[in-house]
Amino acid sequence: MTQALREILYTVSPYEGIDPADYPDDLQGWGSDHPVLVAAIEKLRPKRIVEVGSWKGRSAINMARVVRALGLACEIVCVDTWLGSPEHWLRAGPGWYESLALKGGYPQLYYTFMSNVIRHGFQDIVTPMPMTSESAAVVLAHLKISFDLAYIDAAHEYAPAKRDFVAYWDLLTDNGTMIGDDYIIWPGVTQAANEFALERRLNIVGEPGKFVVSKAGGAMPSIKL
């Protein structure tokens, strides 16, 4: 039985004291319902998933739904600062800045995420890890926590995207798979993903929006995009 990271990180449930009635029922996301996320969980039957970049929880909740439907004993660890990305602060899309839900100048997005998880009843599956992806990777490596599936959807700039691919690839189990968002859409992500795959001599399967790389025999995963 894989020990839940939740038991190591927290002495009381992180959901304790959060009342979803205080936060909007708003599950907006981007590419969060993509079938590759479902296909990967069905194929890998993971014991642990890490999502890097969770925003309001749409992709995490969709994955949790699949985990539950398959009856898997699987924890989904969600790493995010919940402080938003440059594009949210720069108002690059409709309602993105407002979604940060600033209070005293500080985002309350974490509570939107937590409330959404509670509202959909997935507190037993989803564990929040409110840290930078970089710091969380250090904690996870130190604790020797590994993942069967990593979904990377945080920064869109080249340097932090590449750093996430490297750090979370190293946290995958021997047959682990990594899925990345925003491939071909954000140039920094695309460059980082292509370089990463080339340097590690990995087959990368991609289409606008998602890419997949897998450790399984170093071969291309049989996941249909």
Ligand SMILES: C[S@@+](CC[C@H](N)C(=O)[O-])C[C@H]1O[C@@H](n2cnc3c(N)ncnc32)[C@H](O)[C@@H]1O
């Ligand atoms: C595109 S959103 C994630 C969307 C989510 N996966 C979905 O489909 O609903 C990107 C998220 O990454 C987070 N983020 C950006 N850079 C980060 C970093 N260096 N460490 C942790 N989180 C980061 C932001 O706070 C934001 O919530």
